[in-house]
Amino acid sequence: MIEHLRHHEIDKAAWDARLLRCPNRLWYAQSWVLDRMCPAWEALIDADADAQMPLTARRKWGIDYLFQPIGLQQLGVFAARPSDELHRAFIKAIPHRFRYIDIMLNGATQPCGDSGCTWEARRNQVIHADRPIEQLRAAYAKGHQRNLKGASIGGEPEFNAKDFEALFRRTTGARFGKPAVTGLEDLIGVIEEGMARGQCAVKALSIDGRPEAAACFADWGGRSILLKSANTQAGYHAKAMFRITDTWIERHAGSGMLLDFAGSSTPSVARFNAGFGAEERTYFRLRRNRLPLPLRWLKQ
Secondary structure: OOEEEOHHHOOHHHHHHHHHOOOOOOHHHOHHHHHHHOOOOEEEEEOOOOEEEEEOEEEEOOEEEEOOOOOOOOEOOEEOOOOHHHHHHHHHOOOOOEEEEEEEEOOOOOOOOOOOOEEEEEEEEEEEEOOOHHHHHHOOOHHHHHHHHOOOOOEOOOOOHHHHHHHHHHHHHHHHOHHHHOOHHHHHHHHHHHHHOOOEEEEEEEEOOEEEEEEEEEEEOOEEEEEEEEEOHHHHHOOHHHHHHHHHHHHHOOOOEEEEOOOOOOHHHHHHHHOOOOEEEEEEEEEEEOOOHHHHHHOO
């Protein structure tokens, strides 16, 4: 039986223990991550089925809705014994008080036509570091192999979450403006706590002693997620992100660790990821709009 629990009713220890039993578990769905990114999150839990779903809830203008917190690429249903029937039941059990839903579901959750929702396929890319480095590099695109040969070799400076935030703001933030940095403080807070817990790390590359590129990784449950990256023009010309990614693959070669690029559906980013031999995976964006008519038109 699926129960809906408000935030104060959730047993966090039981939540995290249940998540560990799920083959589709993801770092994003740990209770402490959800607490930082959505303090009022609620939950659907079926204790008998050993399954659960976080509901990342907010309230605005007197309307309750579900949203996808920045940096948390996929959530959805996590189950010890996943099945389409179980996932469908969870989607149908989302309380009707949530008049608007716009969330991302993990790849195990497939579309169901009777949910009153629309489904949009999204792309992710992953690499299994399950072979020696020579075999993994042999799967790189020829262009990637050339770029790595031409990459400037730099140092790896000590870099913390605040250092990364400063680099991100003066690169991606400066190029794309406010939308690129909205919610960034919350994500940096999660990365800081993740570093304290031994789950997150920031890998940077410097050129002539100046940090020019960095990437944040979250490691948990046999998967390393590339949460965010930042790159200056000097880093771009030095092929810094090629070097950072290749270094991760070299260090984890043969370990069986999964490198999760956390997207993207952007063609240029997807090509970059695929060039390292990444496999494409599909997950889904779920939307439901039951807002009053004037607002419904605005959120089409």
